[in-house]
Amino acid sequence: MAHDSSSQPIRLAELDPEAAVVRLTPQLAQFAAVARLEHVTRAAQSLGMPQPTLSRAVARLEAELGVDLLARQGRAVRLTRAGRLLLGSVERALAELERGAEAVRAEADPAAGRVAFGFLHTLGTEAVPELLRGFRDTHPRVRFQLVQDYVAAMLVRLRAGELDLCLVSPLPDSPELTARPLDEQRLHLAVPADHRLAARRRIRLAEVAEEPFVAVEEGYGLRQITDGFCAEAGFVPRIAFEGEEAETLRGLVAAGLGVALLPPALVTRPGVVELEVTAPRTRRAIGLAWVTGRPLTPPAEAFRDFVLSRRGRLLGGH
Template identity: 55%
Template sequence: MTHEQLAAGLAPRLALLRALAAEQHVTRAADRLGVPQPTVSRWLAALSAELGTPVIVRNGRGVRLTKAGQILAEAAEQALGVLEAGCRRAIGEADPERGQVVLAFLHTMGGVRVPELLRAFRTSHPQVRFALKQAAHEEMLARVRAGDVDLALTAPLPVDEPDLECLPLYEQPLLLTVPTGHALAGRRRIRLEEIADEQFVGMKAGYGLRRITDDLCERAGFLPVLAFEGEEVDTVRGLVAAGLGVALLPQSDTALNGVVELGLTPTASRTIGLVWAAGVPLPPAAELFRAFVADQR
């Protein structure tokens, strides 16, 4: 059997492999798909026979994918992401005002920025639906490439990545956040070189803010020593308040408790913008939203 023949036969069973990867249980996967369990069992047996190796093995009361099954499930996830995006575009063509936008955004944007943007958009387009996803910067870009996400609101914006397009929206100031009892808390501004020996707390690798922090410190002549890493800006700010280090963070939208924000010399900021896949038509509802955001600049 050629790989083209295998792919043609596999196409109807892509959703099954994705469901098995998620559920790790044949009955639950069958229920998720609305397919009788005997049918699922026959599909799995036929696929294993065609491959010449099992795609699942028993694991207690459930199942787990074999290496071959995992490879096919990963391919199924990518393929279905593209197919589902195409289905949404096709449905949206009938009525863009009732379509759906899959929007990913940084955790730091969820408190005020994104809700305000959505509220303003829905004033003119009340029937458009949104699927909202929060993720790390690198994960968002990967999901845009895979077709799982229409638009990502993120920073830093991609450079020299021809498979992605972006729209810069605004500059968000970055400040040094220190505990209220810190020796520098009385200062208004500071140069990064002055804190080269301080312990930092920051975001985990893969987050855009972590990359920006590392780049700014490197330009100042040092690499930050991170005592703690987190996945939420509020968590990082809380670690600073506990006296566990200093951090480079966006200016807070809410009242500060236990920390002081100091300006940087020279000033630092990050460019927030929208990112989407190059050369791939956006669903009509997502195109409406992108045009609306562009007009708000």
């Protein structure tokens, strides 16, 4: 096939790999159409483009690669050995692109798409299952990728686009994120059953200023909240042990290793007594966060609207 001499092509060796791929991609798809049909005119018709334009595009590709890909036989064309080698790679790449496009279409399907949803460990036992059950009543085919993590890690993944929505506490204060409060959760002071204050029902947090605390690690929202309430009470907590989730901390309390500010236990833990804190008011706001201005897929948008409609009922009275 004669090369187009109307312009001087840039050889691929002169480009970095990424630029070469960007430059070649449209021409490769056009070459594949010609190669499959072995006819330039019919290929141009299938692509909805003028035949001379297609001929120039394939000639330009040959010039940039430095090889002949097609040989003319009357009105038809046949693949050269180099053309057959390239066509195999191009067809595999196009098939992979089509699979990717299909996956994207499936994920955005309003009826059966996927929602990537992050939430706190402490909400995974009751609140999140109830949300999912309620949503699936009207969207039974929507799929979920569920991620439990601490707040800082979830917000990193939210910003990166790995998550659509996050159920978090405390709520992020950043213009790049939108957060809507949904409910408040009371935090109790968990003490060992044989603790000096275990017979009380209510205490002020300052009364345990000298006690060892067990807490989640730094970076977790509950740790930030605990430190903040202790600061309000006029002291810095002396952290004796750190864990990653509330039930582990409850076990440490039961073992007499410290006290902890924790959400209410769903099931009473032997060896642990939970006291109401009257000062400061130890409640944490729980809300839904997403990236400001980033469009959500239809299933993610539907789930966001459903969760927001549960405002004030997220925790079922906890």
